[in-house]
Structure formats: C-alpha cells, structure tokens
Amino acid sequence: MSELLARHRAVMPSWLSLYYDEPIEITSGKGVRLTDADGNTYLDFFAGILTNMLGYDVAEVREAVERQLATGVVHTSTLYLLRGQVELAEKIARLSGIPDAKVFFTNSGTEANETALLLATCARGSDQVLAMRNSYHGRSYGTVAVTGNRGWKNSALSPLNVHYLHGTDRDGRAFRAMSDAEYIDACVADLRDVLATATARDVACLIAEPVQGVGGFTMPPPGLLAAYKEVLDEEGVLFVSDEVQTGWGRTGTGFWGFSEHGITPDAITFAKGLGNGLAVGGVVARGDLMDGLTANGVSTFGGNPVAMAAANATLDYVLDHDLQANAARLGPVMLDGLRPLTDAAAVGAVRGKGLMFAVDMVDPGSGAPSPELAAAVLEETRRRGLLIGKGGLRGNVLRVAPPLTVEESDVREARDILAEAVREVDARVR
Numbered sequence: 001m002s003e004l005l006a007r008h009r010a011v012m013p014s015w016l017s018l019y020y021d022e023p024i025e026i027t028s029g030k031g032v033r034l035t036d037a038d039g040n041t042y043l044d045f046f047a048g049i050l051t052n053m054l055g056y057d058v059a060e061v062r063e064a065v066e067r068q069l070a071t072g073v074v075h076t077s078t079l080y081l082l083r084g085q086v087e088l089a090e091k092i093a094r095l096s097g098i099p100d101a102k103v104f105f106t107n108s109g110t111e112a113n114e115t116a117l118l119l120a121t122c123a124r125g126s127d128q129v130l131a132m133r134n135s136y137h138g139r140s141y142g143t144v145a146v147t148g149n150r151g152w153k154n155s156a157l158s159p160l161n162v163h164y165l166h167g168t169d170r171d172g173r174a175f176r177a178m179s180d181a182e183y184i185d186a187c188v189a190d191l192r193d194v195l196a197t198a199t200a201r202d203v204a205c206l207i208a209e210p211v212q213g214v215g216g217f218t219m220p221p222p223g224l225l226a227a228y229k230e231v232l233d234e235e236g237v238l239f240v241s242d243e244v245q246t247g248w249g250r251t252g253t254g255f256w257g258f259s260e261h262g263i264t265p266d267a268i269t270f271a272k273g274l275g276n277g278l279a280v281g282g283v284v285a286r287g288d289l290m291d292g293l294t295a296n297g298v299s300t301f302g303g304n305p306v307a308m309a310a311a312n313a314t315l316d317y318v319l320d321h322d323l324q325a326n327a328a329r330l331g332p333v334m335l336d337g338l339r340p341l342t343d344a345a346a347v348g349a350v351r352g353k354g355l356m357f358a359v360d361m362v363d364p365g366s367g368a369p370s371p372e373l374a375a376a377v378l379e380e381t382r383r384r385g386l387l388i389g390k391g392g393l394r395g396n397v398l399r400v401a402p403p404l405t406v407e408e409s410d411v412r413e414a415r416d417i418l419a420e421a422v423r424e425v426d427a428r429v430r
C-alpha cells in the first residue's frame with residue numbers, strides 16, 4: 001500500500017469509493033490526458049467523473065478563473081450583485097427552454113436536487129414524491145430518499161414519502177420480454193396505479209434522470225418520459241429532470257437529456273461538467289416555482305465568483321465549439337467499435353447515447369452480473385493507459401464518458417484499448 005493510501009485510509013471514511021487495487025494519485029492534466037505521481041499518463045474517458053467536460057488545463061477556463069482571482073473578489077456570497085452570476089443565469093434560463101425560468105446556484109448536484117425537491121414539495125404542499133428505481137440523486141437526507149439504488153441507500157428515516165416507478169432498468173424477466181411499446185404501457189399503468197392506490201393524489205413531483213448515470217448508463221425506451229409526463233400533467237405533478245450527468249449536450253441528442261423526449265420539465269437540476277472541475281451546480285425552474293418559496297434564502301458559496309467565471313467560460317466553450325454535435329458525431333465511432341464485444345461470453349450488453357457508453361460484464365456461466373469482472377477490466381484498461389468508470393445497481397457496468405472535446409483519434413484509441421481489455425478478461429474466464 002502506498003504511503004498516501006495508508007494515510008487516506010486512516011483519516012477518511014471507509015465508504016469513500018476508491019478505484020483500483022492500487023489507487024492512482026493524479027498530479028496533472030492536459031487536454032484529455034492525465035498524469036499520475038509515478039509519471040504514467042492516461043487517456044481520461046471518464047472526464048474526472050463527468051466533471052471535466054472540456055478536459056484539462058483549458059486556456060479559456062484557466063484564464064477566466066485567473067482574471068477573477070486577480071480582482072481579489074473570491075467570495076461575496078449572494079448578498080451582493082455579481083455580474084458573472086447574472087450572466088450565467090441568463091444563459092442557462094435561455095437554454096432550459098422553460099418559460100420565465102429562474103436559476104439558483106449551488107455547489108453540487110446533491111444540493112441542486114435538494115433545492116428542486118424543496119421547490120416542488122413547497123409548491124404542492126405535499127411530501128409525496130415519485131422517483132425511479134435504479135436512480136441516484138445525491139447523498140443528502142432528501143436526495144438519498146429519492147435514490148432507488150440499494151448501494152447508495154442508508155436506512156435513516158426519509159423526510160419524503162417516496163414511490164418508485166419503473167424506468168430505464170428493466171428489472172424483472174417479464175419486463176425484459178416486452179417490446180418497448182408494451183413496456184411503456186406497463187409503466188404508465190403502474191404509474192396510474194401508484195397514484196390511485198398509494199397516494200392522496202397530491203404528489204409533488206417526479207424526479208428522474210433521462211439516462212441513469214450511477215445506475216449504469218441505462219436508457220428509457222423512447223417515449224417513456226413523454227408518456228409519464230402526460231399522466232403527470234393530468235394530475236398536476238411537477239417533473240424535475242436531473243441533468244447532472246446528461247446536461248450540456250453529452251447525450252448528443254439535444255442540449256439536455258430530456259430534449260429528445262419532446263417534453264419540457266418544470267425544473268432542471270445540473271452540476272458536474274458546468275465548472276469544468278470547479279464546484280458549480282444549480283436549479284433552473286419555472287419562475288413561479290422558484291419565487292414560490294416564502295422563506296428567506298441565501299447560499300454562502302453557491303454562485304461564487306470564481307466558480308461563475310469557470311462556468312461562464314465552460315458554457316461559452318461548449319456553445320462556441322458546438323460540442324453537442326461532437327458528441328453526436330463521435331458517439332457512433334465508439335459504439336460501433338464496442339458492439340462486437342457482445343459476442344464475448346463475459347459481456348451481457350453494450351449501449352450508448354452521445355458520449356455515454358456502457359458495457360455490462362456478466363458471469364459467462366450463469367449470465368449473472370459480475371462486479372468482479374468489471375473491476376478486472378478496469379485494472380486492464382488502467383494498465384494500458386485508459387481510465388474509465390464502473391457502476392450500475394449491481395456494480396457490473398463499465399461506464400465510459402470522455403470529455404466532450406475528444407477527437408476521433410482519441411475515441412479510436414480508447415475504443416481499441418477497452419475492447420482489448422474486455423477480450424483479455426473474457427479469455428481468462430472462458
């Protein structure tokens with residue numbers, strides 16, 4: 001064990017996840033590559049944790065942050081006017097597509113979702129909330145409550161009354177045998193049933209990720225979110241789209257994960273990529289919802305000037321370079337290269353949307369999800385100079401989400417390394 005790892009284990013919580021048998025200490029980054037303390041370089045195809053959506057040491061972001069630092073105004077809280085905050089809010093309100101939208105900035109995705117839940121429950125005067133099975137929305141009291149993934153649950157009492165809907169992970173044999181249309185009908189029937197039998201018909205909102213991130217990049221069949229939204233509208237239930245992983249063009253099918261579903265949420269939550277590594281999150285919501293809170297509000301660090309400088313520069317870069325189009329163009333290059341892996345006995349499925357890809361690792365004998373094989377592939381990709389993620393409800397999903405700035409040569413290199421690593425692990429267990 002390295003000296004730093006021993007010190008980490010001594011003073012940091014045992015439940016903080018660390019990748020790899022010998023965790024990596026990253027010391028620098030440039031473009032889509034990182035360097036560790038031993039001088040090894042890696043292609044980072046997890047973009048930090050979908051945080052560095054432009055990659056590392058991007059001049060436009062670095063210079064914007066340096067300019068802000070040079071003013072000496074590092075923190076003023078929300079008690080004073082901040083130009084960068086207003087400018088960023090204007091951009092996000094416009095991009096949200098929500099009429100009369102207003103924005104509140106936070107420091108993380110967890111806080112963003114907590115705020116959205118507060119807006120919705122206060123607006124409806126109800127603690128009843130719908131969430132999806134296999135979801136992840138954060139690690140606070142309210143957001144753990146709406147997280148439908150046992151790996152991230154704690155058994156504390158929840159401040160919310162949560163009912164879980166079927167969603168992107170077709171848990172259950174009967175669901176897997178259905179066509180998309182049959183599955184959507186079954187999900188909608190279940191939603192109506194939940195509303196009629198398990199609630200007092202005063203549900204505040206549904207919170208959902210258009211592609212479930214921590215859940216293993218699972219995707220709903222086209223039409224599911226629109227079908228849910230129709231029922232929600234009938235009942236006056238608000239829809240919160242958690243875009244912490246799917247925002248800013250990552251899915252390639254629109255600026256937000258929900259875009260391709262032809263729906264407009266009442267609130268959108270965001271974080272991760274916006275500050276290109278700096279802590280920025282927030283909620284953009286209908287103005288009446290945002291202004292509906294009657295209590296005073298302040299955020300000490302949310303919307304701080306340094307984070308705003310990074311976020312404005314990052315968002316401008318995304319738009320100026322049309323990175324959504326890059327995600328749409330390069331997604332198929334990766335996916336077409338990964339699809340042949342489905343003939344490996346240790347691979348259950350391969351899927352992708354834009355620059356989000358997943359490979360499910362399974363036991364070749366039983367077909368059961370195999371977190372061990374996923375971990376083995378991660379060690380192999382690392383050995384070959386590629387960083388990717390893992391996750392999923394059962395811990396067996398390889399997750400790939402590079403910076404949106406990747407070039408075709410990076411994608412081909414990563415795709416070949418990943419395919420080689422999967423084949424190597426597959427051959428070991430045949």
Ligand code: PLP
Pocket residue numbers: 107108109110111113136137138139209213214242243244245271272281
């Ligand atoms: N929502 C989603 C979809 C996420 O993936 C995450 C983090 O992974 C969160 C919320 C929580 O964000 P944070 O870790 O910034 O609190």
